[in-house]
Amino acid sequence: MTQAQQTELPSFVSNARISAIGSYVPERVITNADIEKLVDTDHEWIVRRTGIEERHQADVDQNTSHLAIAAVQNLLRRFPSVEAASIDAILVATTTPDMPFPSVASMIQQAIGASRCLAMDVSAACAGFVSSLQLANGLIMTGSYRKVLVVGAETLTKITDYTDRSTCILFGDGAGAVLVEAADQGAFLSSNASTDGSGGMQVYCSDDHKIVQNGREVYKWALTTVPDGVRDLLQNAGLSMNDLDWFIPHSANLRMIEAICERLELPFEKALQSVVRNGNTSAASIPLALEAAYSEGKLQPGQLIALYGFGSGLTQSGLLLRWTL
Structure with a gap:
């Protein structure tokens, strides 16, 4: 070779x-x-x-x-x-x-x-x-x-x-x-992840087992890092934002999702979320949004979907996939 x-x-x-x-x-x-x-x-x-x-x-x-x-x-x-x-x-x-x-x-x-x-x-x-x-x-x-x-x-x-x-x-x-x-032909097309432990204490569980969050700093971090991560997912698969059918970020806050979409120059209508009816459910927010969209008939086989989780750590993980159900 x-x-x-x-x-x-x-x-x-x-x-x-x-x-x-x-x-x-x-x-x-x-x-x-x-x-x-x-x-x-x-x-x-x-x-x-x-x-x-x-x-x-x-x-x-x-x-x-x-x-x-x-x-x-x-x-x-x-x-x-x-x-x-x-x-x-x-x-x-x-x-x-x-x-x-x-x-x-x-x-x-x-x-x-x-x-x-x-x-x-x-x-x-x-x-x-x-x-x-x-x-x-x-x-x-x-x-x-x-x-x-x-x-x-x-x-x-x-x-x-x-x-x-x-x-x-x-x-x-x-x-x-x-x-x-x-599967003979994998539907997972690209993946990425990163962590910035220096900001880990912006969201943490206290000694008395309660969530403590510096919302302003987490918001700033997400807006400066998540859009680049989504672009990397697409670039690594040889695709562009125009190819994306659905974007499913962590449903932390609807206003945050709107701001991320704006920075991506992605229509907000392409973002799927679970936050309005379920609030922020952390690790459950993306699968809840995915399941709701599937049940509503929005997801069709062959569509390109970007999943992107981000939060305490500060850590983020992205996955680009073709829908097969």
């Missing part, structure tokens, strides 16, 4: 595709009117600043594992050809596990009867779901795994400080799941 041929090799290889999807959000809803009773705010201010109208809250006896299991069971009901016994690995992206161990993934394994599989949690905050998709692709590329269940699940309301006006308006609970399956 010549030097020229070596440089032409793709930097990203995939034999994976998304072959099934499911989701779950708790029945209990926290409206902006409910938040008004807790802190000095109002519906109009919350919508103007964040776009959020409501968010879902897990019951006292509902943990992240319950939401994650419900999302996976929803997937299995909708795609009856998927047998739990055929799943080789379970990856759960979450920052709010039921407990430090055992993992939420192992609880899903037991609940669905996946008889023999790898099971582990991934902690990458709001980038966790996309990072887990990247890991799923890597597992499949080893040849030892063919079906990897990837779940994003959070119960952020359990660690929300409802006396903090700046953060209590944001967070909600939910879970989304996809099955990543080996």
Whole structure:
């Protein structure tokens, strides 16, 4: 092989595709009117600043594992050809596990009867779901795994400080799941990730287990880094912004998504989000947006989709894929 041929090799290889999807959000809803009773705010201010109208809250006896299991069971009901016994690995992206161990993934394994599989949690905050998709692709590329269940699940309301006006308006609970399956022609086209640990404490969980966030600094960081990351995804695949059918960023804040789209010169109508009805659900926000778009018939086979997670760490992960369902 010549030097020229070596440089032409793709930097990203995939034999994976998304072959099934499911989701779950708790029945209990926290409206902006409910938040008004807790802190000095109002519906109009919350919508103007964040776009959020409501968010879902897990019951006292509902943990992240319950939401994650419900999302996976929803997937299995909708795609009856998927047998739990055929799943080789379970990856759960979450920052709010039921407990430090055992993992939420192992609880899903037991609940669905996946008889023999790898099971582990991934902690990458709001980038966790996309990072887990990247890991799923890597597992499949080893040849030892063919079906990897990837779940994003959070119960952020359990660690929300409802006396903090700046953060209590944001967070909600939910879970989304996809099955990543080996394919002759991979649908994952390019991938990237980066971390700036110097800004890690801009979003963190305090000693008393509450979310602390410097929203202004996180907003500035996202607007200066995420657009370049999305452009890199497309460039690495030999594609342009005009080729993109849908952009699904982490649903942190509707105004942030609008600003990112503006910097990308991408029509806001091409951005899919879950924040208006679910709030910021961290690792669950992208799969919830993906599942909603699928259920509404917006996603069609062959469409080009960019997933981009970003948040505490400060970490970000992107994935460009062709939709195959």
